[in-house]
Amino acid sequence: MAASEPIAATADSVALRPPRSGLTPSSAVLIGMTLLVAFLALYPVGWLVYGSFSSAPPRQGGFLTIQNYINAASNPLIRGTFWNTIIFSFGQMVVAVAIGAGLGWIIARTNTPGRRTFELLSLIVFLIPGLLAVLAWTMLLSPSKGIINQLLMWAFGLEKAPFNIYSMGGMIFLHGVYLAPFTYLMITPSFVSIDSGLEESARMSGSGVFKTFWRITLPLTRPAILSTALFMFIIGLESFDIPQMLGAPYGIYVFVTQIYTTCCVQYPPDYGQATALSSVLLAAAAVLIYFYRRSVRQISRFETIKGKGYRVGAADIGRWRWLTFAICVVYFFFTVVLPLAIVLLGSFLRFFGKFDMEIFNRMTYENYIRVLAHPALVNGFLNSLGLAVIAGAVCVLMAAVVGFITIRTRMTGRGLLDGVAMIPVAYPATVLGIGLVWAWVGVPVPIYGTILILAVAYITRYVPIGLRTVSGGIMQISDELESASKMSGASWLYGFRRIILPLMRPTLAAAWLIMFLLFMRELSMSIILAGTGNPVASVVIFDYYSSGELPPMAAASVIMAAAMIAVVWFARSVLKISYSDLRVG
């Protein structure tokens, strides 16, 4: 019977093969990839630091000097900017962490009704771009046009608008509220990992729902919360959209917006000061990121081995669950429902700011027709889509190769590759944008002023995030799955095609979706690098805001949101990406 004869793995005779020396294909990939990510990460920042010591703008000669730093330090704005930056970063951090930790506790540790829905909603809040949030809240809380202000003035007969979104308070509020879901995503794992027995025994010892939260749950998650808080502080430090739109026009500058103003708004631009300030900000961000990563390492070191009887579960908090339910409803009403409704309404109005019973009769499609006839917006859309799809895929591919080499091989030099690929984590987007200007302006290759510079910027900045997203997926594919393929007689390539690639597909698709969404909304770098020759949607929409054209901006935002929702829907139903694959932190 044929089935009992042994069969050789290969027809040719098997022979001992001496170890390969020299450049193997895999080490060529490793070296090539290391050089590529090193170039992307270091070239622009090298120029940035050089520029900060140069007496002249890019490619215009000059000599080395520290004059730029002196100029930046003696700028009359700088003192205010410094304190604004601290107050803003800290304030929004407190708001984001308080709301995020609250949401985390409610969703992970209590039996509040509708927890699954709230979980999904927090993902939606997370996806709302800053531009859209600012637009909506301008429409709600601007002193002159804001609908809430007008309603309150009318109802209580006030002379003056009670709220002003164009203020430090407005910036802190909006930034904190919209970043809270991100905090929530970062903190939740530590809430989920608490043994419910610890809480239950506190309840049995006579402590109530909130006392248990305060005395047991919160201290257990304190390291995670503190480390998340540090991360949120860094995000605040690097944030551009909200401070630029709500603060800068009214003279409230933070570091990032002052850099932007110095290099891209004022005339003539002062590249020297901008690069000097950028270098300082970069150094601060690098130091903070270092401490952040150290704190994360410490948390994982303190994570205890879970013994038997370990149980994760939601605590029954009795009638308090209706209070927590109400808190969630209010939060999501003010972050999702109301803003989206007002933007949708605004997109159909000819003029925003007058509200009466006639408003629905004055609705018109005009704004949509106008923006769709606006060549910059249409081109910007097409460019953004192209970048998000193609550069997003390139970014994921690079992240996958780096992740695969670092996690799945034992090649020498893989640690270096990983380290180099993660460097841009420390780059504030604005700083990277300015560095890229310095690096490429006037260089006789068609990169600056084309869509390529945007692709380079996006990929450079987001490879680390892509890497973190795919790493989890790659780690889940155990080594033995690959070994089993080898033992079955398969070559590396055959196993890669039939085992590794299919298993990585969901991870890669999810990472691509994240890149798509991030690239579509990117503003901080795009606003520095995109011009008339290479417009992108976010910058064109931002320009509507600068010129005060809220209704067309609303229409463009609705179109953009619709496109993004369509892609997410496509990803969910056709590519079968599940929400749990969408890891960011």
Add this chain to the structure above:
Amino acid sequence: MPDVKITGLTKRFGDVVAVDAMNLHVPEGSLTTFLGPSGCGKTTTLRMIAGLETPTEGEIAIGNEVVYRGGASIAPERRNIGMVFQSYAIWPHMTVFNNVAYPLQVRRRPRKEIRERTMQALATVRMTDLAERYPAQLSGGQQQRVAVARAIVFQPRILLFDEPLSNLDAKLREAMRIELRELQQRLGVTTLYVTHDQQEALAISDQVAVMDQGKIVQLDRPQSIYESPANKFVADFVGWTNFLRGTISDGTTVDIEGSAIRCRDTADLSRGAKAEVTVRPVDFRIGDEKRPGDNEIAGELRTSIYMGKYLICEVAIGANLVQAYADLNSNLKIGQRVMVRFQPDAVRVLKI
């Protein structure tokens, strides 16, 4: 079926010596077990035989083919070795059928033959009915069977098992153990089997290699390992838990705490040499009744624990604390002086 010869095999990870100059011969058609505590180098040895790990030194031959020598190696995919992994390593995106058919698909066999052989392998592990299932729909035991079917489907020269039963619950483990042994004997394939469970090793092996810190400390038939452990480590590992320090008096007597203890032999130790004496708790009896030839040694009762059919007592004999069995009706008080009795045949003398 070929045999396996390992000569001077060494593997170092940095400063850690995982496998230390190992020599081993696995006779053809036999089942040889690596038995040892976690971290003693069992998996590393197995992976070097498989070709998944490159040895630091040494030589590995399967039959008369050298598969590793002096840096020159045959790639794992060309070694024709079937391997069952500790995690089973069943590919989650393929059906049971495709998992098992994979090695044949790799070898580009005709469709009909792939089907036949795969179904035959599945029949061998009694999984024919579940061929179209996905791994997520299988129990641990069923996944285990799929892993075995995949390892045998291409008639490998040798089979490797890395703690294949350690993820199963105790009951299933015992059933699978018998099944694997029957399968191995039916196929007659030379097999290397890794486990840290001494019962498992004793139950299924033709020969057991007990490992400690990268070295084989005893290589023997299961019965010899159990009956005549070569040293304290092996004794401890196969269930000899009572150890007493003593001095050799003559060829059949050891002096412990002033009592002369008779035994079968004294492991070729000369008079006056220090030795370690070991007796299993079951063979240690506390009670009044004295059988002919019994050794006797006095101690102080420290604790006694009710075990249903008998009591387990802890007795201090000089500086040694030992465990002994006592009848339920023996009227014992903590702190009292007791006599521990045992037959000379139950005593093993070990070199220190």
